[in-house]
Amino acid sequence: MKAAITPGTSEPGASMDLDSGGEGESMAAAEISHLRKTYGPLVAVDDVSFSVTEGEIFGILGPNGAGKTTTVECAIGLRSPDSGSVRLMGIDPQADRARIHEITGVQLQSSAFPSKLRVGEIIDMYRSFYRNPADVGEMTAALGLADKRRSYYRSLSGGQQQRLSVVLALVGAPRIAVLDEMTTGLDPQARRDAWELIEHIRDRGTTVLLVTHFMEEAERLCDRVALIDSGRIIALDTPAGLAAQAAGAKTVRFLPSAAVDDSLLTRLPEVTAVEHDGHHIVVTGTGELATSVIVALHAAGVLAQDVRTDASTLEDAFVQLTGRHLHEAEQGAQL
Amino acid sequence: MTTLTLTRSRAPRAPAAAFGSIVLNEARLAWRQPAGMIAGTGIALLLLVIFGEVPAFSQPSGQLGGYSPFDTYIPILMCFSIALIAFIYLPGPLVSYRELGILRRLSTTPVPAYWVLAAQIVVQACLMTATLALLVTVSIVFFGISAPANPAAMVLAIALCMAALFAIGLAIAALARTASAARGLMAAVLYPMLFFAGLYYPVQLMGSVIQDISHFTPLGAAVPAIGESWVGQFPPAQPLLVLAGYALVFGYLAKRFFRWE
Numbered sequence: 001m002k003a004a005i006t007p008g009t010s011e012p013g014a015s016m017d018l019d020s021g022g023e024g025e026s027m028a029a030a031e032i033s034h035l036r037k038t039y040g041p042l043v044a045v046d047d048v049s050f051s052v053t054e055g056e057i058f059g060i061l062g063p064n065g066a067g068k069t070t071t072v073e074c075a076i077g078l079r080s081p082d083s084g085s086v087r088l089m090g091i092d093p094q095a096d097r098a099r100i101h102e103i104t105g106v107q108l109q110s111s112a113f114p115s116k117l118r119v120g121e122i123i124d125m126y127r128s129f130y131r132n133p134a135d136v137g138e139m140t141a142a143l144g145l146a147d148k149r150r151s152y153y154r155s156l157s158g159g160q161q162q163r164l165s166v167v168l169a170l171v172g173a174p175r176i177a178v179l180d181e182m183t184t185g186l187d188p189q190a191r192r193d194a195w196e197l198i199e200h201i202r203d204r205g206t207t208v209l210l211v212t213h214f215m216e217e218a219e220r221l222c223d224r225v226a227l228i229d230s231g232r233i234i235a236l237d238t239p240a241g242l243a244a245q246a247a248g249a250k251t252v253r254f255l256p257s258a259a260v261d262d263s264l265l266t267r268l269p270e271v272t273a274v275e276h277d278g279h280h281i282v283v284t285g286t287g288e289l290a291t292s293v294i295v296a297l298h299a300a301g302v303l304a305q306d307v308r309t310d311a312s313t314l315e316d317a318f319v320q321l322t323g324r325h326l327h328e329a330e331q332g333a334q335l
Numbered sequence: 336m337t338t339l340t341l342t343r344s345r346a347p348r349a350p351a352a353a354f355g356s357i358v359l360n361e362a363r364l365a366w367r368q369p370a371g372m373i374a375g376t377g378i379a380l381l382l383l384v385i386f387g388e389v390p391a392f393s394q395p396s397g398q399l400g401g402y403s404p405f406d407t408y409i410p411i412l413m414c415f416s417i418a419l420i421a422f423i424y425l426p427g428p429l430v431s432y433r434e435l436g437i438l439r440r441l442s443t444t445p446v447p448a449y450w451v452l453a454a455q456i457v458v459q460a461c462l463m464t465a466t467l468a469l470l471v472t473v474s475i476v477f478f479g480i481s482a483p484a485n486p487a488a489m490v491l492a493i494a495l496c497m498a499a500l501f502a503i504g505l506a507i508a509a510l511a512r513t514a515s516a517a518r519g520l521m522a523a524v525l526y527p528m529l530f531f532a533g534l535y536y537p538v539q540l541m542g543s544v545i546q547d548i549s550h551f552t553p554l555g556a557a558v559p560a561i562g563e564s565w566v567g568q569f570p571p572a573q574p575l576l577v578l579a580g581y582a583l584v585f586g587y588l589a590k591r592f593f594r595w596e
Binding site: 102111168 | 349350353355356360364367368428432436439442443444
């Protein structure tokens with residue numbers, strides 16, 4: 001699951017051996033190099049490069065207007081980049097859209113369907129577009145649409161329409177699923193159902209490119225996350241790595257059942273500092289901090305009560321890297 | 336090098352059954368939104384019955400070459416229903432599909448988005464054929480009109496008329512930015528076209544300049560071509576060429592300028 005930003009351009013012959021490329025060494029499912037896209041004077045995407053490993057859930061996280069959607073639309077060939085190169089499974093989307101459409105499943109941010117078609121009719125039609133479609137029953141059940149097959153599209157709630165859109169993105173059993181703001185407008189339960197489904201299809205080998213501005217979604221789902229702001233990648237790491245990179249330290253705060261000698265804690269490799277706050281002890285450190293502190297206390301016959309742990313989050317990472325909160329950035333983009 | 340040509344190929348890879356499923360859904364939509372069918376078929380049929388019941392309309396007239404006004408109205412009403420369907424019920428869904436992002440979503444699947452266009456044409460052409468068959472049958476059965484004497488020529492004239500009007504309708508759908516702009520353009524083209532078809536007043540009774548212009552408009556060419564084949568003549572080349580010309584020019588414009596989003 002480890003892959004770095006690959007700045008090199010892929011050689012022109014890359015698409016020739018793509019049929020044999022799947023064997024042997026693990027191939028990049030998506031290879032984006034120096035992508036740039038402008039709309040008039042606006043630079044939407046500026047020198048974006050990343051590489052997604054097969055079977056990975058890769059998140060593109062950032063505020064509205066950061067260039068996330070433009071990046072993935074270039075990736076799937078819906079837009080042609082001004083410069084830079086895109087390869088999905090070794091294929092250039094601009095040169096061979098037909099093959100790209102076979103191996104990708106796309107959920108666009110805004111897509112509607114004819115209001116007087118039934119859910120089942122829309123699904124069956126999209127299913128007929130692919131040679132080896134997925135098992136639809138399972139997906140509709142997972143997303144709570146199983147009893148909606150006979151409902152007209154216009155009678156669905158916004159969340160149901162959104163879930164249908166996710167089903168349609170996956171109906172072709174794609175090698176790469178591109179999901180743009182998949183859970184926007186979903187209630188918390190539906191959101192968790194969608195996350196479970198995505199983990200499930202990843203376990204079966206689908207690579208997922210996930211655009212989101214939900215921290216929780218990126219933390220829960222993504223193997224790696226690219227933080228995008230103003231068209232540039234400002235950080236790329238695992239969610240935990242990004243969080244650690246941002247704030248580094250974790251804290252554990254607890255009330256000891258008996259007096260504790262500080263040295264008991266400071267000699268632990270995970271601990272960097274020990275402070276007292278009234279009767280409470282606040283330990284700062286890294287790694288599996290809480291576990292090692294509690295185990296060490298237990299060995300000394302002390303019970304840790306009222307334990308609270310704080311770890312920095314992706315949100316902290318975003319704040320640290322951009323100086324703004326995600327939702328502040330959003331408001332700024334709307335002004 | 337073979338791989339290179341393969342990656343360049345634009346051949347649609349979607350299963351052929353996909354086209355059938357699109358046609359099926361388009362047909363369902365047409366059926367569930369029957370306003371189009373009712374208007375396209377019903378208005379022409381209603382006018383046919385009204386004209387057929389007016390006694391004066393069944394008197395042969397020297398000015399009309401020995402035919403009665405009712406006789407001359409049959410091909411006009413046929414062209415009228417073709418125009419209604421081609422101009423209003425063909426481009427309407429396409430423009431709204433574009434506005435709603437349906438075409439854009441389709442363009443991310445293996446199915447070429449123009450299949451939706453083709454499916455629309457199939458569905459609307461079936462609707463037109465049924466409407467025309469109904470008009471012809473009612474004329475023969477209820478109003479004593481003799482059966483078309485040169486059906487092959489008539490089918491050719493009708494097919495060319497459909498092709499020309501579909502092409503114009505699609506070109507308007509291609510050029511109009513919004514559904515309301517499309518409706519405005521349609522109306523601006525449809526009513527003059529119906530004038531030259533003779534829907535409001537027989538073309539034969541108009542001035543010679545207007546008659547000459549009429550022969551170069553799509554319906555002004557289609558009406559006499561259908562009428563003449565009905566009474567047994569093979570229509571002259573001029574109206575057929577005019578229709579084919581419209582089909583080619585506007586078909587090209589539609590293809591050239593159609594926007595998917």
